[in-house]
Amino acid sequence: MSQINFLWPLSGGLLIGLSAGLYLLLNGRVAGISGLTASAASLTDAGISWLGMGFIGGILAGAALASALIRQPELTITASPVLLITGGLIVGFGTRLGSGCTSGHGVCGLARLSPRSMIATATFMAVAALTVFVVRTLFGGGA
Amino acid sequence: MFARILAAVACGLLFGAGLVVSDMINPARVLAFLDITGNWDPSLAFVMGGALIPSSIAYLIRNKRRAPVFDTTFHVPANGKPDGRLVGGAVLFGLGWGLVGLCPGPAIAALTTGRWEAVLFVAAMLGGMIAYRFTLGRPMPAYTSR
Numbered sequence: 001m002s003q004i005n006f007l008w009p010l011s012g013g014l015l016i017g018l019s020a021g022l023y024l025l026l027n028g029r030v031a032g033i034s035g036l037t038a039s040a041a042s043l044t045d046a047g048i049s050w051l052g053m054g055f056i057g058g059i060l061a062g063a064a065l066a067s068a069l070i071r072q073p074e075l076t077i078t079a080s081p082v083l084l085i086t087g088g089l090i091v092g093f094g095t096r097l098g099s100g101c102t103s104g105h106g107v108c109g110l111a112r113l114s115p116r117s118m119i120a121t122a123t124f125m126a127v128a129a130l131t132v133f134v135v136r137t138l139f140g141g142g143a
Numbered sequence: 144m145f146a147r148i149l150a151a152v153a154c155g156l157l158f159g160a161g162l163v164v165s166d167m168i169n170p171a172r173v174l175a176f177l178d179i180t181g182n183w184d185p186s187l188a189f190v191m192g193g194a195l196i197p198s199s200i201a202y203l204i205r206n207k208r209r210a211p212v213f214d215t216t217f218h219v220p221a222n223g224k225p226d227g228r229l230v231g232g233a234v235l236f237g238l239g240w241g242l243v244g245l246c247p248g249p250a251i252a253a254l255t256t257g258r259w260e261a262v263l264f265v266a267a268m269l270g271g272m273i274a275y276r277f278t279l280g281r282p283m284p285a286y287t288s289r
Contacts, residue, residue: 005186006189008165008186010189010193012164012167012193013190013192013195014194016158017193017194017197017198018157018161019154019155019156019158019161020197020198021200024219025204026147027147027212028219030219033246037268037272043276043280050144054149055151055154055158056155059155059156059248059252060252061155062158062159063160063162063163064255065156066160071164071166073256074169075260076169076170076171077243078170079243084264086242087238087242087245087264088243088245088266088267088271089274090236091240091245091264091271092269092271092275093272094231094232094238095236095272098230098231098232098236099220099232102248111195111199115222115224119229119230120229124236124240126237128241131241132174133179
């Protein structure tokens with residue numbers, strides 16, 4: 001493993017963690033992107049959420065700025081349109097049903113040692129790894 | 144309220160930049176991390192580990208504070224018990240994540256690349272959130288108001 005190979009992910013991870021940590025200490029909230037997305041789209045009990053819209057707008061601006069100034073991302077997306085729609089639907093439904101995704105349960109939940117988040121993170125990591133295994137081994141392609 | 148929104152935008156900026164810098168925005172990178180029996184790419188373990196350092200420190204600081212800087216109280220959920228909804232939701236999320244390689248944060252950040260795949264995925268994801276809102280996530284069952 002070369003140095004570059006872990007410096008990029010490590011510094012990116014530190015930025016994500018800094019974001020989650022600051023959001024907690026400044027606004028007192030969990031930086032969970034599925035929840036923030038739903039609140040930005042007024043799909044939660046809280047109704048219209050300026051915080052959600054601000055955070056999601058910030059993600060878009062931050063990603064665009066970093067792409068222009070720091071690192072040009074090269075996305076390889078192999079999923080077919082049917083898989084993209086199916087995956088999107090169940091990610092949207094599942095993250096709301098399970099109250100969080102990689103950020104809310106993974107980054108914030110594990111940091112505060114929440115038992116619910118530990119179980120959720122272990123579950124979605126295991127299912128995702130199993131899904132990749134099944135798709136790549138049994139179907140020999142797709143994802 | 145203005146300070147809170149500004150803080151949300153600033154945190155979003157850091158988050159979006161982190162997704163690009165770490166390359167978590169790239170589905171192939173995520174799938175290579177999830178492919179533990181294949182040609183495993185451990186990069187995302189460093190993303191997760193790196194993220195947990197400042198995040199854990201912040202949650203430790205929180206225990207010594209009565210309120211956050213821009214609000215009167217913390218809104219962090221209490222530590223409840225796991226239930227069927229939590230596990231069922233995590234199973235569905237893991238399945239979709241493994242099929243495409245996109246979770247909500249990177250999917251939104253990927254919109255900035257202008258790729259139609261990201262637009263389609265985010266539209267479907269919002270569709271899934273709307274479907275949840277009008278089925279299992281209804282604020283109040285209609286019959287209780289009678």
